[in-house]
Structure formats: C-alpha cells, structure tokens
Amino acid sequence: MLVSYQTLRARPADAQRQAIRLGEYQSHTAGLGKGCLQANVVITPAAYALDFMRFCQRNPKPCPLIGVSDTGNPDMFTLGADIDIRTDIPAYNIYRYGELADTVPDIRAIWNDDLVAFALGCSFTFEHALLEAGIDVWHISNNSTVPMYRTSIFTVPAGPFRGGSVVSMRMIPSERVDEAVAISSRFPLAHGSPVHIGDPAAIDIADLSRPDWGDPVPMPVTHTPVFWACGVTPQAIIRNAKLPICITHKPGTMLLTEVPDDADVPLFQKS
Amino acid sequence: MLVSYQTLRARPADAQRQAIRLGEYQSHTAGLGKGCLQANVVITPAAYALDFMRFCQRNPKPCPLIGVSDTGNPDMFTLGADIDIRTDIPAYNIYRYGELADTVPDIRAIWNDDLVAFALGCSFTFEHALLEAGIDVWHISNNSTVPMYRTSIFTVPAGPFRGGSVVSMRMIPSERVDEAVAISSRFPLAHGSPVHIGDPAAIDIADLSRPDWGDPVPMPVTHTPVFWACGVTPQAIIRNAKLPICITHKPGTMLLTEVPDDADVPLFQKS
Structure with missing residues (x-):
C-alpha cells in the first residue's frame, strides 16, 4: 500500500x-x-x-x-x-x-x-537552505521533480565515462541570484555554486520547457534560470x-x- | 649539481x-x-x-x-x-x-x-594563509620539515588500508589558535580544520620533541600545539x-x- x-x-x-x-x-x-x-x-x-x-x-x-x-x-x-x-x-x-x-x-x-x-x-540539500532564506523553490512548493537537462558542458573523461554534464534548473527572482549563488557555494558536497546563469542556448539547451528528466516549471520574466551541475550526469554518461x-x-x-x-x-x- | x-x-x-x-x-x-x-x-x-x-x-x-x-x-x-x-x-x-x-x-x-x-x-597550502595572516610558522622560517606524529586517531578502513591517522603539528600563539582554526578550515583540500588542539597525550603522542617524521620545533609556553590531519597517513597505513x-x-x-x-x-x- x-x-x-x-x-x-x-x-x-x-x-x-x-x-x-x-x-x-x-x-x-x-x-x-x-x-x-x-x-x-x-x-x-x-x-x-x-x-x-x-x-x-x-x-x-x-x-x-x-x-x-x-x-x-x-x-x-x-x-x-x-x-x-x-x-x-x-x-x-x-x-x-x-x-x-x-x-x-x-x-x-x-x-x-x-x-x-x-x-x-x-542539490536537494542546498534547496533547504534556499527555502530557509525565503527563496521559493517552485518544484518543491508544487510537489514535482526539478527539471534536468543534458548540456554541452565538458566533463573530464575517465575510462569509458565521458560526455556532457547534466544540469538542474531553478528559476530564481533576478534580484536574488547573487544570494542563491552564495548560499549554494557553501555546499560543495551538494554540487556547490551554479555552473551557468541565464541563456540556456549557451550550454546547448534547446527548449527549457522540455526537460530531459523531471517536470517543466513556470518561467516568469521577473526570474532568471540558474543551472547547477546535477547528479543525473552519470545517467547520461x-x-x-x-x-x-x-x-x-x-x-x-x-x-x-x-x-x-x-x-x-x-x-x-x-x- | x-x-x-x-x-x-x-x-x-x-x-x-x-x-x-x-x-x-x-x-x-x-x-x-x-x-x-x-x-x-x-x-x-x-x-x-x-x-x-x-x-x-x-x-x-x-x-x-x-x-x-x-x-x-x-x-x-x-x-x-x-x-x-x-x-x-x-x-x-x-x-x-x-x-x-x-x-x-x-x-x-x-x-x-x-x-x-x-x-x-x-598542509603547506594553508601555511601560506597562516603566514599572510602574520602567524609565524616556525619550520618554514627555520628551513626545516614540519614535525609529524603517529596517533590513535581512528581512520575508516577500506580493504587492507587501516590504522591510526598521522598528524602534523604547529605551535600557534595561544591567543591566535581560534584564528588559525578558522583560516585552515577554508582549505578542505589541504586537510581543513585541525583534528586536535592541546594535550598530545590525548591522541597517544608520547613525546612532542621526538616526531616520527620531520624535525622537532621549539615549544614556548606562550604557544599551544595544534594538530592537523596529515597526508603522511598513508605511509603509516x-x-x-x-x-x-x-x-x-x-x-x-x-x-x-x-x-x-x-x-x-x-x-x-x-x-
């Protein structure tokens, strides 16, 4: 049950x-x-x-x-x-x-x-810290899974393991992006600071509304997409x-x- | 030559x-x-x-x-x-x-x-930061090797690798110990914060004047021995x-x- x-x-x-x-x-x-x-x-x-x-x-x-x-x-x-x-x-x-x-x-x-x-x-780990700072995390508030995307961000290969990094994305109020960066950088065991901020095309994400894993989220113009390295990367690799x-x-x-x-x-x- | x-x-x-x-x-x-x-x-x-x-x-x-x-x-x-x-x-x-x-x-x-x-x-890495903060590091000023000691500090075993941790020791002016802790904790890739402060007997070091590796240092009463985990640990293991x-x-x-x-x-x- x-x-x-x-x-x-x-x-x-x-x-x-x-x-x-x-x-x-x-x-x-x-x-x-x-x-x-x-x-x-x-x-x-x-x-x-x-x-x-x-x-x-x-x-x-x-x-x-x-x-x-x-x-x-x-x-x-x-x-x-x-x-x-x-x-x-x-x-x-x-x-x-x-x-x-x-x-x-x-x-x-x-x-x-x-x-x-x-x-x-x-990254769930640092999301607690974002929430505590009063930064809403949409997929938690709305009982869904963070959107994740394949990208062209380079990984350093080892044996058969090689390929682009996967990222997770959160829409952050634009005036609070610096704060979100600072908070997440305190958690190096939870992916640390973001790997990219802003234009998804710069890391070869074609369409933010169609994540490769997880669920899409609303993208209000008052917010900026912030991308963190994601532990689903091995699943792409x-x-x-x-x-x-x-x-x-x-x-x-x-x-x-x-x-x-x-x-x-x-x-x-x-x- | x-x-x-x-x-x-x-x-x-x-x-x-x-x-x-x-x-x-x-x-x-x-x-x-x-x-x-x-x-x-x-x-x-x-x-x-x-x-x-x-x-x-x-x-x-x-x-x-x-x-x-x-x-x-x-x-x-x-x-x-x-x-x-x-x-x-x-x-x-x-x-x-x-x-x-x-x-x-x-x-x-x-x-x-x-x-x-x-x-x-x-640990040489964080010693630069100690020096920059004006905390003298005796073995550097005196062209010798930091004193290192076997201890009873537990390591988590893996396969054949098991045993006590090795530490390096620096005599820190007693009123600046807190500062030395804070500085070194910023360098987790260089052993991070100390594993022990003070009484060497508490970690089964019998005689500070006889290090297992490196050179002995003066031990003025105004100073406190501070012990950091040491990369020579594998050599004991x-x-x-x-x-x-x-x-x-x-x-x-x-x-x-x-x-x-x-x-x-x-x-x-x-x-």
Missing part, C-alpha cells in the same frame, strides 16, 4: 526511510530527510568501479562523491547506521548496455558480490559507456542518508 | 618544478610553488587502487584526494599542463611489503603500466597493508601542482 508525498513528508526522517525500504513510497524525495544529505546513486560492476571513481574525482561539481560501498556489500556504513542500498531508494533504473531496461522499487533480486555502489551529493549492467536511482527519487547536510566531511558519526 | 632551498625559493614556480624534474633539488618543498596546491603522493598497483581510493573518500581529512592518474599513465593531466609523476617529486620512498626499501630522486626505472598515482592535498610495492613522496618533499590553492575544485584549467 503506497503512501502519498504529503503523508510521508509529515513523518520523521527515520519513518520516511522505513517506508521507502518497505516499498510503500516510490516517488520523489525533494523536501524529505530534512537536515541530512540526500544522494544520487550509481551501482557498477567492480571492473568499472575504479574508472567511475576517477570520473567522480575529476568532475566534483556534477559528481560530488559522498560514499562508496565495499565491493559486494550493500551496507553503506559511512552514510548511516542502517542503510541497505538494495532497498532504501524509492525507485531504481536498471541500464543494460547503456539502455534503460527496467524501473523497479528494489534490487534485492539482482544485487551480487561483484557490485559497487556510489553515492553522490544532491553511462549511455555512452555501455556497461553490461549499471543501476541508478530513478532521477528525483534519492537515497536519504543520515549525514548532516552541514557536516564538513560526509561521514556518519555514531551519536 | 644540487641547488639550495634558498636559491630555489627565489626562483619562479615553473623553474622550481624544472629543477626538481632534473634532479637538481631533492629536499623539502615548504614555502615553494606559492599560490598552488602541493600534494602528497601515493602510487599503488592497480589491484589495490580501488581500495586506496575508498580509503581516501572515507578519510578526507588526512587524505583529501586532489588527483588520480589513469592506470599506467605518469602524466597527471588534471593537476597541470606537464606533470610527470616519475620525475617531478624531489625524493621518493619505495616500500616493499610495508618496509621502506629505498629513497630515490626519480622512479623512471620502476614505473610500469600497472601503477596508479594518487595526489592528496597538503601501508606498513600494515603490506603491498608488494608502494611508492610515496619522501615526507616533506611534495609534488608542486599548477592548481591554484583557492580553486573550488582541484582541476588544472588551461589558461
């Missing part, structure tokens, strides 16, 4: 995680897990893990690495007391040879001893890399960690 | 790097390469590289990863226009099965297609890990990169 976003959001973070684990919630996580890092997730066979980790190190804005599992171990112990990467994401995308093959609520059936899971910081199997979170539905979002290092500390 | 520290320090950074590459300078690099990140270096066989990279991700204070080579490629292209990891460090330590086997001015003879080089941020071969910089003699030390991401950008 599925619970709604509004119902889940009213619960404490522990209960939110539990509902996701039990498969009772399979939708987006914007605004959930307040006060803790949320994570994009990429799972690869061990043979590709070193190159993927290099890719993250070389591209820290789209891929701020906040956790890596031991090979074959689904317990991401550096991110929380009890995080099972096989069940604790609302929805998973399974890619085979670069193509989306399936979307499932858990991956217990296909997890195996050869897989390595990577957690990457997520693995299309090119054509791994035999690669599992990710479904864009918008993230892993809720137990690492405070103002932690100076992304490590869960037992209290 | 070797050049002295004072001679080298008077040269521009490019010329400093060139002298090191040619084997003309084999000593410590404190105060050199001004304005750019310096790096601790660890080189492992590819079979250990994923675990070592996990170790860095899980222990970002002692091991802030700022660059990783491709397997077998000595050109660390993300750290500069022309950095050859086989020649560009003043002196290298070669460890076999955890024991220091040799110290050499270059590793051209033993580099091979199976090696991976890791660059970790270095690999004793336990007993890799068949592992190559590091000789403590105190670092890689001079071309990445500005105030860069928000550790990537060389062609100008």
Whole structure:
C-alpha cells in the first residue's frame, strides 16, 4: 500500500526511510530527510568501479562523491547506521548496455558480490537552505521533480565515462541570484555554486520547457534560470559507456542518508 | 649539481618544478610553488587502487584526494599542463611489503603500466594563509620539515588500508589558535580544520620533541600545539597493508601542482 508525498513528508526522517525500504513510497524525495544529505546513486560492476571513481574525482561539481560501498556489500556504513542500498531508494533504473531496461522499487533480486555502489551529493540539500532564506523553490512548493537537462558542458573523461554534464534548473527572482549563488557555494558536497546563469542556448539547451528528466516549471520574466551541475550526469554518461549492467536511482527519487547536510566531511558519526 | 632551498625559493614556480624534474633539488618543498596546491603522493598497483581510493573518500581529512592518474599513465593531466609523476617529486620512498626499501630522486626505472598515482592535498597550502595572516610558522622560517606524529586517531578502513591517522603539528600563539582554526578550515583540500588542539597525550603522542617524521620545533609556553590531519597517513597505513610495492613522496618533499590553492575544485584549467 503506497503512501502519498504529503503523508510521508509529515513523518520523521527515520519513518520516511522505513517506508521507502518497505516499498510503500516510490516517488520523489525533494523536501524529505530534512537536515541530512540526500544522494544520487550509481551501482557498477567492480571492473568499472575504479574508472567511475576517477570520473567522480575529476568532475566534483556534477559528481560530488559522498560514499562508496565495499565491493559486494550493500551496507553503506559511512552514510548511516542502517542503510541497505538494495532497498532504501524509492525507485531504481536498471541500464543494460547503456539502455534503460527496467524501473523497479528494489534490487534485492539482482544485487551480487561483484557490485559497487556510489553515492553522490544532491542539490536537494542546498534547496533547504534556499527555502530557509525565503527563496521559493517552485518544484518543491508544487510537489514535482526539478527539471534536468543534458548540456554541452565538458566533463573530464575517465575510462569509458565521458560526455556532457547534466544540469538542474531553478528559476530564481533576478534580484536574488547573487544570494542563491552564495548560499549554494557553501555546499560543495551538494554540487556547490551554479555552473551557468541565464541563456540556456549557451550550454546547448534547446527548449527549457522540455526537460530531459523531471517536470517543466513556470518561467516568469521577473526570474532568471540558474543551472547547477546535477547528479543525473552519470545517467547520461553511462549511455555512452555501455556497461553490461549499471543501476541508478530513478532521477528525483534519492537515497536519504543520515549525514548532516552541514557536516564538513560526509561521514556518519555514531551519536 | 644540487641547488639550495634558498636559491630555489627565489626562483619562479615553473623553474622550481624544472629543477626538481632534473634532479637538481631533492629536499623539502615548504614555502615553494606559492599560490598552488602541493600534494602528497601515493602510487599503488592497480589491484589495490580501488581500495586506496575508498580509503581516501572515507578519510578526507588526512587524505583529501586532489588527483588520480589513469592506470599506467605518469602524466597527471588534471593537476597541470606537464606533470610527470616519475620525475617531478624531489625524493621518493619505495616500500616493499610495508618496509621502506629505498629513497630515490626519480622512479623512471620502476614505473610500469600497472601503477596508479594518487595526489592528496597538503598542509603547506594553508601555511601560506597562516603566514599572510602574520602567524609565524616556525619550520618554514627555520628551513626545516614540519614535525609529524603517529596517533590513535581512528581512520575508516577500506580493504587492507587501516590504522591510526598521522598528524602534523604547529605551535600557534595561544591567543591566535581560534584564528588559525578558522583560516585552515577554508582549505578542505589541504586537510581543513585541525583534528586536535592541546594535550598530545590525548591522541597517544608520547613525546612532542621526538616526531616520527620531520624535525622537532621549539615549544614556548606562550604557544599551544595544534594538530592537523596529515597526508603522511598513508605511509603509516601501508606498513600494515603490506603491498608488494608502494611508492610515496619522501615526507616533506611534495609534488608542486599548477592548481591554484583557492580553486573550488582541484582541476588544472588551461589558461
């Protein structure tokens, strides 16, 4: 039996995680897990893990690495007391040879001893800070998923991983753009400062009203589009890399960690 | 023909790097390469590289990863226009099965297609900022190497890599400790804020006057010992890990990169 976003959001973070684990919630996580890092997730066979980790190190804005599992171990112990990467994401995308093959609520059936899971910081984290500063974030207020776009922004390649960066976009009141930049720059583990401000054509986005992932948003003339590097970048990159199997979170539905979002290092500390 | 520290320090950074590459300078690099990140270096066989990279991700204070080579490629292209990891460090330590086997001015003879080089941020970077704030750094003023100590400070293990963190120590005028903390916390790629202040016994250092690496310093009663996580930590860790071969910089003699030390991401950008 599925619970709604509004119902889940009213619960404490522990209960939110539990509902996701039990498969009772399979939708987006914007605004959930307040006060803790949320994570994009990429799972690869061990043979590709070193190159993927290099890719993250070389591209820290789209891929701020906040956790890596031991090979074959689904317990991401550096991110929380009890995080099972096989069940604790609302929805998973399974890619085979670069193509989306399936979307499932858990991956217990296909997890195996050869897989390595990577957690990457997520822009939801700094959105809390924008909201606290009184800057409205439309997709949160309106229960939708942030719009995301493929771009021509260069990434530094590593092994088979190469291609343009994906960005997420928020319409910011034009007079508050500087403030939004300053706020987000305080969260380097959550993509940090924007990678582009203004004209979408400059980064090869043809039509802002047609995002590649997520939902379109209103674009009032009083606002400026601001673009942040996005943890969905690996999902564009693995299309090119054509791994035999690669599992990710479904864009918008993230892993809720137990690492405070103002932690100076992304490590869960037992209290 | 070797050049002295004072001679080298008077040269521009490019010329400093060139002298090191040619084997003309084999000593410590404190105060050199001004304005750019310096790096601790660890080189492992590819079979250990994923675990070592996990170790860095899980222990970002002692091991802030700022660059990783491709397997077998000595050109660390993300750290500069022309950095050859086989020649560009003043002196290298070669460890076999955890024991220091040799110290050499270059590793051209033993580099091979199976090696991976890791660059970790270095406290020399924030020392520039301390000096600029008018906080004297004794070992720089006195042409010696910062004192470093093994401690019982926990690291999060990864594969064979486990053990206590190594720290570097600076005597700070007691009334300026808070300021030194604030300054260093601005450099997360250079170990960030201190891991301990005051009583050395609390982190199992028996005798401050006998560092495990580097040189002892005067300890006036007006000053407080302040301890930062240190990039020599891997050199203590690999004793336990007993890799068949592992190559590091000789403590105190670092890689001079071309990445500005105030860069928000550790990537060389062609100008």
